[in-house]
Amino acid sequence: MPFDPVILWTDALVYVLVIAVAGAALYVRRHEHLRQPWRRVAHSAPGMVGLVVLTFFVVFGLLDSLHFRARLDDAGGGKASYAVEVTSVLDAALRTLQERSEKTYSAPLAYRLYARETVELPDGAQSRVYPRLRHGGAHLKAPEQEWAADVSRRALAGAAGGFIAWVAAAMLICAGIARARAQSIDQVWRALARGGLDLPWRAILITLACVLVLIGVAAALAAKYHVLGTSKVGEDVLYQALKSIRTALVIGTLTTLVMLPFAILLGIAAGYFKGLADDVIQYVYTTLNSIPAVLLIAAAVLMMQVYVDTHPQLFPSGAERADLRLLFLCAILGVTSWTGLCRLLRGETLKIRELDYIQAAQAFGVSHLRIILRHILPNVMHIVLIAVVMEFSSLVLAEAVLSYVGVGVDPSMISYGTMINAARLEMARDPMVWWSLAAAFAFMFALVLAANLFADAVRDAFDPRVAIVKPFKLRLGRTLVGRTG
């Protein structure tokens, strides 16, 4: 085999999540009453715009979740040997970005280093100059004159490439709609431009155009330049920003995966059985709730760190250690954030269990487990869904804050939090090194805004009574992010 597949813990959970989402989608397709609210989501223009952008992020995240170890060229036949380093498919695709590192900071699209260096001139004298970069703009012979023309030529070519890709995609979509409606492509195109189709295709295509053109420009420039500059150790910032996507997505999704079983089981049990079970469960979540979330997370992460330091033999590679730490962070974030959903589910179950059909089921002697699974769980699932999509964006934001406090992901793992944390010290520099911060904030903003738009559409479709998600949504957000104020 040319490579040796490696499945990290978070990878496995990501696969489970993908399979679960696909299964749920199939199930929903077959049931008309479940399709109804999703159709409302599809009719919301902001929601679909968010979904398009999210899809691109998810593709990058999934590519970054397929890990392997590359095969090393070995002269002696027989046993194949593989590299120690674990890389992902995304790494392989971005190899040029990853390998073309510079000495230290360089500004976006620059051809010279950001810091002066002493070089020896041919006549033996010394001079302090900004040296040329090893890779960024290295193909330019006389950069002062050529640079602007070269950058704009490449950007235009990239934009044109992106545009062509968009035209192809738009044609495909139009052809698909035309087939479904039994109209000509021309008719569909006119209706689409008017905004006359029942789904917000116009907004979707405009978003798609923006994203594809941006990707085209970035890809064309990245071939010869550092599009977003380089970091302190000379790493390409665009590469870091793309790698951070997976970390953010893993934190946002796996945390909810960890928290759901607790919240659903305990919330429904407390509401359904009442009495002692209710008292105990309420006691547990009030206690957890009263501890400031940051302190609980800090304590747990420090505990994890000590465990890792004392058991180095359990973690053969740095990637696995960072990965387990990420998983643990998800788990502890899940433990601190399940209480809000649990309380909501308890309240809803208390209401539902008094309804006639539950009473009837009890009178017929249906077992508790069956009542919960068949009658209560399906009727609270919309709350769960809303909670999950609303929580995603606040978790992505929380990661950055936690990494700043020093209790976030492993320092060796690339994430928006670690990018901001590393760049923050350079604020005092004059002129300021702004590109790392700007890249991290811009990517985070795009991801969180897309998630927020999509989450709003889901919430409006599934729950007209908006008020019900308030307390839950604000919980982590208030303690971590909102409390910046």
Added chain:
Amino acid sequence: MSGYIIRRVLYAIPILIGVNFLTFVLFFVVNTPDDMARMQLGAKRVTPEAIERWKIQHGYDRPLLWNAKAEGSAQLTDTIFYDKSVRLFAFDFGNADDGRDIAHEIRTRMSPSLALAVPVFIIGIAVNITFALLMAFFRATYLDFWGVVSCVAMMSISGLFYIIGGQYLVSKLWHLVPISGFAGGPDAIKFVVLPVAIGVVSGIGAGARWYRTIFLEEMGRDYVRTARAKGLRESVVLFRHVLKNGMIPILTGAVVVIPMLFLGSLLMESFFGIPGLGSYTIDAIQSQDFAVVRSMVFLGAVLYIVGLLLTDISYTLVDPRVRLA
């Protein structure tokens, strides 16, 4: 009412014991008393005798949770957990691991925290209500639509961005206020004004949007229809009727936060170098000072429970339909 309050206070005791137990377990798994002693004594003076002396001096020479050697109830009471937790209930926080008096630290650091947190809280609520009322007044117009859009956009910006961007723009480029630091008395204003502004701005997105839904929900009620049917102007309906009724969920939602204002804000204080309780907590986390973290967790839990109690009481004050029994 007084019976209800007494019951709630009694109910708080098992919760606080649970909080203490949890933080105790978490932190003693992190570092045993031996590790703590080693860290406090520094690398040079670490001998087994010195560690023993430090443990005896600071009361860490007993078993953690269960004293098998002792007799009767002393099996529970002659332990580190009992010794360190029970004193907390009397708000006797003891000394930090570096020997300083925690209660004294809390007292002196409380006022910088409050100087920052109280203005953010009050101005924040006022600003959010203003924006929310504007959006509700112009509901279903472009002003409302773009208001909500900008709220969602502002919610999507990381809190760190507001802080870093504000600090760079106002302090570094325009030189309007010092970058960080704090001073007592009237001088505090120039140190506090930027963090307060940033705190208010970063809260607008989520706050104004939430209040807008509250006002819109209120506007769908029958009394609003009646008021309109009587021929009242829309502005009168909004400001006299809807605002008053909308204040019930807003105020009761805000009350739970009031006691927590004492704890300050972790991020703001550490970014702006304000010597409040928030930065105290962050420093304690980073230096693994268990005594301080335990005290802050306990204080936070007490304040949270007080906040919940105050919320319930405030319901009865603003909404006569609610009675506590």
